Amino acid sequence: MSTTSDRPRRATVHDVARAAGVSRGTVSRFVNGEPYVSATARAAIEEAIAKVGYVPNTAARHLVMQRTETVAFIVHEPHSLFVEDPNIGRILLGANAALSDADLQMAVLIVDTDRDTDRVARYLSGGSVDGAIIVSARAYDPVARVLERLRLPAAFVGHPPGAASAAFVVIDNRGSARAITERLAATGRRRVGMIAAALDRDSGADRLAGFAEALGADYDDALVEPVALYSYSAGREGMRRLLERAPDLDGVFAASDAVAAGAMDALRTAGRRVPEDVGVVGFDDSAWAQRTVPPLSTVHQPAEGLGREAAMLVLRQLRGEPATRDVLLPSEIVWRGSA
């Protein structure tokens, strides 16, 4: 006798109809809040529902409605970073809040290996979701292509890869990077470097572009150290290498707060004081920023807002409203003690 089979049979609309002495149709109308249900019927059905413990069957409803009331939240990121990067968690929470308010469910899909890609593509094709929110997709993301082929309402956090004609929500990475680099330079730094992360994504490339723009003629290729991920360990290693190459460096723009925290660790190990010897600025204003010593000067990024707005974009498409194509959220510099 399996645990599954001795689970109590779930009550259906038939059971309610029988208990209330009306027909299935009337129960259905009541449940969906339609008009043309008499007061006596209402009362009888209400009581019957409570008595038999009726809850509409989701699968049956999905089948007939051709809707699942579920939106996929796709994170295209190594597992380790999903845990480490507080931004992703905050984006997820923002999206979840907006979807919950609209009574939609969220299905979290974490894409790391190629096997995951196949699994997710199959899942999306199976009609299990009405739409999708995609975080940190890279160039020529196969999942993004599947989404486009299915014409599934979607919204990207960050610029969509390739020429995808999809909605997205962003902050001005380039302008913000330029602004904070200028501010760092204005503290009197002569040799300013950058630990540039995730250059295969727009966010990473734009932050580097803004950095270069700010320095203008002073920009020096040799002071840019590219690393793969927005992670603590990448920041530490990057800083170590950069310091070897340019020991006279007196300012660093790290592509994210996690990277900056790692960089500060490497600077400390190398015996440099922050901010006396080297000024450090980051990007994101995540939980990292307030817990480094000294606290980090950085660009505040409204992570929950990004998630919420992305969810809104999907919801609007679901309602058939003309898509607001892209949303730009404001970001601002937060100056603390690290520079």
Add this chain to the structure above:
Amino acid sequence: MSTTSDRPRRATVHDVARAAGVSRGTVSRFVNGEPYVSATARAAIEEAIAKVGYVPNTAARHLVMQRTETVAFIVHEPHSLFVEDPNIGRILLGANAALSDADLQMAVLIVDTDRDTDRVARYLSGGSVDGAIIVSARAYDPVARVLERLRLPAAFVGHPPGAASAAFVVIDNRGSARAITERLAATGRRRVGMIAAALDRDSGADRLAGFAEALGADYDDALVEPVALYSYSAGREGMRRLLERAPDLDGVFAASDAVAAGAMDALRTAGRRVPEDVGVVGFDDSAWAQRTVPPLSTVHQPAEGLGREAAMLVLRQLRGEPATRDVLLPSEIVWRGSA
């Protein structure tokens, strides 16, 4: 014309059957890998599936199979902590990996407000999931009661609340707390205090019990500072208050690494050196532990393993196997520089 309606009609088993010149039944058998499908039929169906781009409809399958191939991952935690606590993310990843391997989906449900509780209870009752993994449920958790009423296969990370007859996976919080407190005391500390968090949960209460056990006759109520959450800010505030009350304190056991990190911040602000003036130990061995200065001595908790084992417990129940009632995962002390 809504965006929804001009989405291409999805191919069904009928379309495949027509294109391959066979009947629905044969296609169904092929798709589900059943025997009794001729080689010629196989080839024709395979080609037809590729041609029309067929993917089985999830909702229809769920309806007829009375199974959704989905397991809920329920986090009963304030939103802020979901982002801050790396443990939850790691538990989630471990569970997700195990479920993915079994080709099951994961639905993340975050319960914070009472409104969330209702929403989640409704969702679970709707038959949308085959089972559930519950993280950090508190005493008399209404969601846990719903689960029990529905007889839904479930597994708790940590002890289930109340007298729920559910499976769970834990570490030995009490024994580990005792061991690390003894080790801390053995470094010659005379006045050892504790910042005790989340006493309304077994994990929190057990860690306090282990602490008291270790000190034995030396245990002093006045050196225990209770705080609500396993959070950085709670740790900082708790340490501040504890230090006011007991300035002669020379050792602290913090109930989690995040709490310990906050405590170290407060100690630094108060001008105490770690570990010279005050020895600090934590619990979890999360990302926090390796990034405090100095790095934290703590209890290593196999967070991903907890998630994976919880998923396994649910999977076993789903297969109708007799439930392994509880799993105890090993934990060990990691000694670094903070004590």
Add this chain to the structure above:
DNA sequence: TCGGCGTGTGTGCACGTGCACAGTTGTCGT
């Protein structure tokens, strides 16, 4: 008195699948 209308109710069909069952072949042993 009768047609029309607004209100309330019941019934059949469709959604796309899995599965039990009933056929239809062909082969092999007696």
Add this chain to the structure above:
DNA sequence: ACGACAACTGTGCACGTGCACACACGCCGA
């Protein structure tokens, strides 16, 4: 030559719901 049996295929029903449609009733104006 004929039944038994294996290999394969097609058809009807069920899963639980929403929706279109048909129908029943009371009331009002002509």
